[in-house]
Amino acid sequence: MHWKQPSGAMAANTTTSKLVVRPAWRTRTARTCHHKTATTARFGHQMRHDRAMHRILATSVLAVLLVTALSACSSNDSDGNSAGKSDTSNVKPLDATRAFTELANKVASAKLSGTVTAENDPNELLGRPHQYTSKVTFSDSRISADDLTGTDKGDVSRGGAIESFATAADAEARAKYIQSVTKSMSALAEYDYAHGTVVVRVSHYLTPKQAAAYKTATNGLS
Incomplete structure (x- = not known):
């Protein structure tokens, strides 16, 4: 038995169907790749945001520690200066x-x-x-x-x-x-x-x- 070549309109329809139809597995693969790309982008953005927050937090902690240390030094200097000077508040003028x-x-x-x-x-x-x-x-x-x-x-x-x-x-x-x-x-x-x-x-x-x-x-x- 021999198959005959479709002719006329049927031939055109057959050609059109071959151009439009895509395999289902390719569509699913494309969607999966797009989803992975979007997820990776969001993950990368989150990582960058976390690193920025860590830097800000570390800088803030360092600033607090520095201010505390300077305050302690200033307090010690004041105490040292006070100890080195005699208290003249109760000293009366010589009569x-x-x-x-x-x-x-x-x-x-x-x-x-x-x-x-x-x-x-x-x-x-x-x-x-x-x-x-x-x-x-x-x-x-x-x-x-x-x-x-x-x-x-x-x-x-x-x-x-x-x-x-x-x-x-x-x-x-x-x-x-x-x-x-x-x-x-x-x-x-x-x-x-x-x-x-x-x-x-x-x-x-x-x-x-x-x-x-x-x-x-x-x-x-x-």
Whole structure:
């Protein structure tokens, strides 16, 4: 038996069917490949996202650790500095009486002669703003009695005086003022030594060498 070649329209239909129809296994394979490609792409994107998150997290942790370490160092430095410095919050300014006691231990010729109060202060400065808060006067046995003629008890020329102030700036200002007033009047000239909140005034009847003992004692006041 012989098969005949299809002719006409049937031949055309047969040709068309051969061009359109695809095997089912090829379609399934293409879909499977597409699905695997999409899955791989999503997995790769997720991996990149996870790595980025890990880097951000690691950076944040490192920053926190660095800040903590710096804070600890700063705290230690503060504690070290505090330990190295003496606490002066409770230290009171040196009053005139205590200053004289220390000074007299080094200058044996100095003897306390009086304590100045608001009632007997000839200068009327005790307790005034920026003026001395306490004052004592002293004599010096090395000064000749002849030089003391005509002077009043408590005069600086008899030995000296110690004035204490609330601040070192007030003490320095007082010493400079006295020097500016007395430098042109030899009869009123005196030695003035400022140390901290204290001013020690010494009679001009003492020689520079004798007065130097007061300067040394003044610089040693605590």
